Amino acid sequence: MELTRRQVLTGASLTAGAAILAACQPKVVEVEKQVTTVVKEVVKETVIVEGTPQVVEVEKEVTRVVEAAKEPVEITYLVRSDIGQGMKTADEEIVRGFEEKYTDIKVNLIGVPWGDYNAKLLAMFAGGTPPEVSVGYAAGFVSFYNNGAISAIDDYVDAQNLDMSNLDSLGTAIVTREGKLWGFPVEIIPYTLFYRPDLLQEAGLELPPTDPGDTSWTMSKAFDYAKKLAKDTDDPTKAQYGIFMGGQQLGNIAWVWTCDAFNDGKGGPTESEAYKTGAITETFYTQPRMIEAFQFIQDLIHVHKVMPSPSSQDAIRQAVGWPFLSGKIGMWLDGQWSTTNFVSQDVTDWEYAMAPYPYGPYGSNTMPAGDNAWFLGAQCAHPDEGFDLCRYIGLEEGCEAHAIHSGFFPSNAEYQSYWFDAVENTNLAMTREQLEEVCIKSLDLRYAFCMPGKNIDRFPEWNKVFGQTTGPIWSAEATVEEGLQACQDAMADKIASM
Numbered sequence: 001m002e003l004t005r006r007q008v009l010t011g012a013s014l015t016a017g018a019a020i021l022a023a024c025q026p027k028v029v030e031v032e033k034q035v036t037t038v039v040k041e042v043v044k045e046t047v048i049v050e051g052t053p054q055v056v057e058v059e060k061e062v063t064r065v066v067e068a069a070k071e072p073v074e075i076t077y078l079v080r081s082d083i084g085q086g087m088k089t090a091d092e093e094i095v096r097g098f099e100e101k102y103t104d105i106k107v108n109l110i111g112v113p114w115g116d117y118n119a120k121l122l123a124m125f126a127g128g129t130p131p132e133v134s135v136g137y138a139a140g141f142v143s144f145y146n147n148g149a150i151s152a153i154d155d156y157v158d159a160q161n162l163d164m165s166n167l168d169s170l171g172t173a174i175v176t177r178e179g180k181l182w183g184f185p186v187e188i189i190p191y192t193l194f195y196r197p198d199l200l201q202e203a204g205l206e207l208p209p210t211d212p213g214d215t216s217w218t219m220s221k222a223f224d225y226a227k228k229l230a231k232d233t234d235d236p237t238k239a240q241y242g243i244f245m246g247g248q249q250l251g252n253i254a255w256v257w258t259c260d261a262f263n264d265g266k267g268g269p270t271e272s273e274a275y276k277t278g279a280i281t282e283t284f285y286t287q288p289r290m291i292e293a294f295q296f297i298q299d300l301i302h303v304h305k306v307m308p309s310p311s312s313q314d315a316i317r318q319a320v321g322w323p324f325l326s327g328k329i330g331m332w333l334d335g336q337w338s339t340t341n342f343v344s345q346d347v348t349d350w351e352y353a354m355a356p357y358p359y360g361p362y363g364s365n366t367m368p369a370g371d372n373a374w375f376l377g378a379q380c381a382h383p384d385e386g387f388d389l390c391r392y393i394g395l396e397e398g399c400e401a402h403a404i405h406s407g408f409f410p411s412n413a414e415y416q417s418y419w420f421d422a423v424e425n426t427n428l429a430m431t432r433e434q435l436e437e438v439c440i441k442s443l444d445l446r447y448a449f450c451m452p453g454k455n456i457d458r459f460p461e462w463n464k465v466f467g468q469t470t471g472p473i474w475s476a477e478a479t480v481e482e483g484l485q486a487c488q489d490a491m492a493d494k495i496a497s498m
Contacts, residue, residue, distance in 0.1 A: 074106045075132040075385050078121060081111030083406075086344030090405035094398040098389060101397070105385045118143075118460070125149065130377040132386025133393075136183070140454045141175050141373055142278035145182055150375040152180040156387045162395060170443055171411040174371045174450050183373035184394030186402060187337075188411040190442035191367040193222070193355040194324055194338065195331040197429045199240070203228040208355035210434040212367075212441045218359045219256065219296065222331065226306040229330035233305045236315065242306035243331040244313075244323065245297055249452040249459075250466050251290060251487075252368050253297065256360030259289035268366045269449045278457040281495060285488040286481070289362075294473060294480045302476045310474050324352075333357070335370055336439065340407025342426040351429035354438045357447070368451035369443060372408070409439055416440075465490045 046057050079091050088111075095107045110131070112120045117137050124130050136144065144150045157164060164172070164181075171185025197207055205225055209217050226242025233239045245253060251261045255268050262272035264284045274280050284290070300307040308316065308329070316323040322341045324332040327350055332338075342352065357367035374390050376383060392398040394412065403410040403418040410416050424432055442448060453459045469490050473483035 072104050072106045073382050073385050074108055075380075075382050075389060076108045076110060076124075076129070077389060078117075078124070078131040078134045079109065079111050080114055080117060080135070080137050082113040084340050084344050086340040086405050086407045089344070090402045093401040093405060094393060097397050097401060098392050101392070102385075102388055105388065107389065121149070130380050132377055132380045132382055133389050134375050134377060136175075136371070136373050136375065136454060140456065140459055141183065141371075141375075142455050142457045143459070144375060145177055146278065146457055148378055150182055151378045151383065152182050153184070153376055153387060153390065154180050156391075157181065160391075162391070164395075166413045167394070168411040168413070168443060170369060170445060170448060170450065171371045171373070174454060175373045183375040184390050185371055185373045185411040186394050186399065187370070187372040187406075187408040188443060189336050189370035189372075189409050190439065190448055191334065191357050191369070192336045192438060192442065193331055193333050193357065194352055195355060196327070196350055197353050198350060199229055199330045200225065205229075207353070210355065210430070210437045212356035212365065212438070212444065212447045214356070215359050215363070215365075217356060219361065222333075222358045223296075223300070223304075223306075226300065226331065227304060230304075230306040233308075236312055239308070239312070239328060241308050241312075241329045243300065243333070244307055244329050245300070245333045249368065250456070250462060251285065251294075251470075252452060254290050254293035255366040255368070255449065256357065256364050257289045257293040258360065258362040258364045258366075259287065259293065261285050261290060265289075268364060270366075275450070275452075275455050278455060280456060280462060280491070283488060283491040283495070285484045285491065291480055291484060293360075294470075294484060298473055298476070298480055301474060310471075335368070336442075337370060337408050339409075339423055339426075342428075343405070343407035343422050347427055351427045353428065353430040354435065356438055356442055365447055366449050367442065367447055369448035370451050371411075371454050462491070462494070465494055 041061070044057055044059050048054065077091075077095070080087070091109060091111070095109050098107060099105065110120070114137060121131070121134060130149070134144075134150075156162075167185055168188040171188040172181065175181060175183040175185055193208065195208065200207060203225075205228060208222075222243060229240065229242035231238075231240040233241060252269070254260065258268050259265075260267070260269045260272045261283050262269075262274040262280060264282075265287055266272075269275055297307070301309050308323070313323055316326050316328065320326045322338060323329060324334075324338070325341055325347060336354070357365050359365040374393055376386050376390055380386055389398075393402060399410060399412050399415040400418050402408070403415045404422050407422070410419055420432055420435060423435065428435065453463070456462060466487060469487035470483050472478035472486075473480055478486070
């Protein structure tokens with residue numbers, strides 16, 4: 001059944017009406033009952049026999065009133081259920097460890113897929129039962145913040161004198177507004193290039209650098225590598241592809257062309273007001289460098305045939321899930337979160353490594369970085385206990401469990417070693433020092449910028465428009481100019497309707 005605009009959380013945000021609805025729910029005040037019980041017990045005392053120095057032990061019965069054990073408080077933790085076994089294990093381990101440490105708190109773990117996450121969150125708010133803890137998976141921080149769905153955590157941080165200095169500065173900046181911190185940035189995830197060293201070596205290619213500051217690693221060079229890696233691409237049963245460039249959000253692949261859809265030729269994303277406010281008020285999808293970037297990718301698929309077409313990608317996904325696991329793609333440009341595929345399953349017949357995002361033709365390698373923050377729900381029933389869970393995941397043992405099992409890079413530097421340990425135990429073909437250089441240096445603010453899905457309000461709505469209008473470019477049903485013009489027109493209509 002297709003849900004109407006009134007029935008769902010439009011695109012990705014909690015609507016203002018939903019926030020008001022939640023705010024207007026009758027406040028249920030729970031009066032804590034002091035349940036007591038009378039206990040009689042026999043105790044032993046030592047006394048001095050009157051008139052003598054003799055000390056003897058005697059028994060006597062005493063009566064005392066004790067408070068009965070309290071019933072555990074139950075809080076709700078809303079997570080995604082479709083990220084993979086690694087994240088599922090991480091969530092389960094977090095809940096198990098938390099309940100062992102905080103025995104008076106029980107966690108109701110609710111998992112929903114990405115496409116249903118916001119609708120579930122809306123339903124919980126509308127029903128007056130918002131979760132104590134949620135994550136910025138679908139709507140992202142800005143949508144939650146704009147609609148009053150989350151609470152600032154500064155008062156808790158100050159009252160408990162928490163040391164937040166180990167949290168990545170980029171992740172912290174993303175969830176800071178009005179001088180307040182609105183969540184724990186548990187994950188901070190750069191884009192990287194996954195590749196098969198054995199295929200590169202067989203083709204006589206030098207392995208890519210590990211330093212994001214190495215300007216010799218360019219899109220042009222990656223393209224040259226892809227041409228030498230690709231084989232039999234006209235026969236899907238035997239094809240070996242050179243490269244895949246995935247993970248696009250609203251055209252952010254153009255960032256390395258020093259271009260962004262939300263400013264008129266001023267430069268990359270740092271020049272776009274939309275990322276500062278979260279609001280898209282104008283778009284520029286037909287500017288020359290945007291066309292150049294999209295043409296580069298379309299040519300990889302249909303002219304040079306070094307990248308799988310959408311239909312080939314779908315076929316590979318049906319067979320193995322994440323296409324890079326097929327072993328049929330030499331290089332895969334995507335979010336580092338894809339490491340979860342290696343952490344959570346064995347791939348024994350070949351090894352992999354990671355390299356930084358390549359530089360574009362105008363000297364930029366601005367890469368998208370994902371940030372998943374954990375939020376304390378506004379007007380939830382048990383905010384204190386909800387913050388305990390947030391703190392456990394962001395600063396305590398829960399961060400360790402998340403780093404080990406999820407495959408997602410932790411924002412907390414204190415626990416990053418656990419992530420490196422877990423990845424080292426996979427079929428990784430690079431040293432720990434090289435891995436650290438790729439992952440940690442890639443988060444330097446000179447290279448990384450928060451991806452649109454995390455700082456644009458109502459992102460899924462915009463993403464749907466983008467996907468529907470640019471999809472024909474990748475299938476060659478439209479030229480790049482036609483597809484981007486269609487995107488520009490649809491975005492303008494969307495802006496006018498808001």
